[in-house]
């Protein structure tokens with residue numbers, strides 16, 4: 353086995369192992385059912401030979417089970433016994449089959465269940481960088497289509513494999529007892545079958561991988577289409593998108609058809625070879641039956657065995673296919689599971705239970721992973737506990753990037769960020785993030801009630817606290833107009849709310865969390881200046897106890913901050929209080945004048 357296949361195999365095995373008892377029961381049931389199945393031709397042979405013996409008047413002993421003897425019994429009784437034996441075998445066979453399937457299929461479902469849980473758990477640990485590199489559709493395809501292929505490998509494939517193997521062994525035993533040369537003739541095509549199947553497996557494997565890649569592509573496209581439906585519609589891009597999707601879909605069907613072609617040729621060849629085996633058995637076995645070296649019943653039994661083994665032999669091909677697909681899928685799932693969570697607790701992490709919120713940046717520089725340009729260069733700043741820092745600067749200056757470093761959504765490339773004098777890398781990640789309330793520039797809401805969105809991440813909360821948080825962000829008035837108040841369900845990503853309502857829901861969420869460090873990243877951009885002032889007024893008592901960072905474009909938002917920094921191309925271009933900065937007559941002053949003018953113009957309007 354190739355090393356990557358071996359590792360995929362070990363990976364799947366680590367999941368199956370947990371259910372070893374079920375595997376054991378399942379395999380025992382399979383061995384039993386396959387054995388029972390191979391007995392049927394023996395009984396049929398007895399029936400035929402017995403009837404023939406009666407016709408010819410020859411003596412014939414039913415070669416089965418000592419407890420019935422054909423001697424001195426009327427044919428009616430003997431046939432009845434044989435009939436009952438066949439029925440009994442069929443019943444036992446059915447029960448054993450049902451049990452084996454119940455056991456083994458449930459294992460495959462358990463494996464799928466465990467794997468999906470692990471998959472999601474792992475993805476939750478991954479950083480933003482990972483999700484920028486891996487498309488949602490691709491990650492979804494791995495969770496659905498690939499884990500599905502692994503499930504088929506663990507359930508149906510184990511059933512197929514073990515029943516084929518066991519049936520083969522038992523059938524071989526009965527066949528050899530009938531006639532050794534005839535058995536060899538019947539099995540002569542086997543090496544060819546194995547060879548053909550083996551030679552095609554690599555091709556099937558490659559084709560299958562290409563199909564999976566295309567499924568990922570297709571899912572990504574569909575997913576982007578649905579989430580961007582409003583943009584698509586407003587730019588009248590429906591036709592284009594339909595066409596683009598169709599192209600991806602065409603490629604998908606092309607790849608599927610080439611796999612089907614390889615598959616069906618393989619199938620046809622296998623059927624042909626099995627047919628040859630059958631012809632040989634009839635040709636040689638027929639002559640043996642005529643010259644009496646085997647009985648007619650035995651010839652029929654032999655033909656039954658060839659038929660019985662035919663399907664499993666072909667299924668070896670299918671099985672190898674499932675096997676290859678399962679291994680390829682396991683490799684794809686492993687790729688994700690093995691991707692290291694790059695931002696996590698390390699051995700440097702201290703035991704801490706709280707932080708007070710004294711924040712400091714020491715010569716921090718930052719380059720987005722995989723890019724070359726520094727987004728932040730040599731940033732040093734300090735926000736004492738309970739103070740308010742404001743960040744302004746042109747779009748693309750690096751404001752969002754700067755605040756994302758604080759809850760470790762990204763790591764600085766150089767320099768250090770300290771909270772309460774310790775490097776944030778040594779603060780337990782969960783504690784750090786719990787103590788920071790970040791209102792993102794683009795609010796994300798879940799399709800849930802407003803209350804649940806505000807109380808997101810807080811396990812125990814009460815209606816009053818949610819209400820107060822909604823009041824602080826001036827959302828209360830809006831909520832009172834909704835049909836179900838706080839319990840109103842908002843559409844996917846908050847589609848039924850206005851931009852300002854979404855932003856205020858996000859602010860309420862951060863307020864309810866009662867964080868030590870509150871970060872508002874352009875969180876008031878979608879509300880009018882009046883509402884902004886109201887929100888700021890309501891937030892004032894909350895902010896005065898906490899370290900606050902406000903990113904804003906409007907100077908009105910940040911006028912009263914304790915310290916203001918002006919970012920330009922990732923460097924601190926100016927800093928000071930509002931008054932100091934105005935006196936400098938630099939970038940900040942220009943911004944201020946421009947905004948004052950705009951306000952005046954608005955008033956004239």
Ligand code: UTP
Nearest residue numbers: 720723727746747748749750751752753754793
């Ligand atoms: P920011 O997103 O930090 O800018 O991106 P900003 O100051 O907050 O801008 P506005 O006011 O919200 O618009 C800073 C630079 O980092 C790059 C962006 O292209 C931009 O040039 N960037 C951002 C990345 O390279 N990767 C990202 O994931 C995000």
Ligand code: MG
Nearest residue numbers: 751752793874
């Ligand atoms: Mg930004």
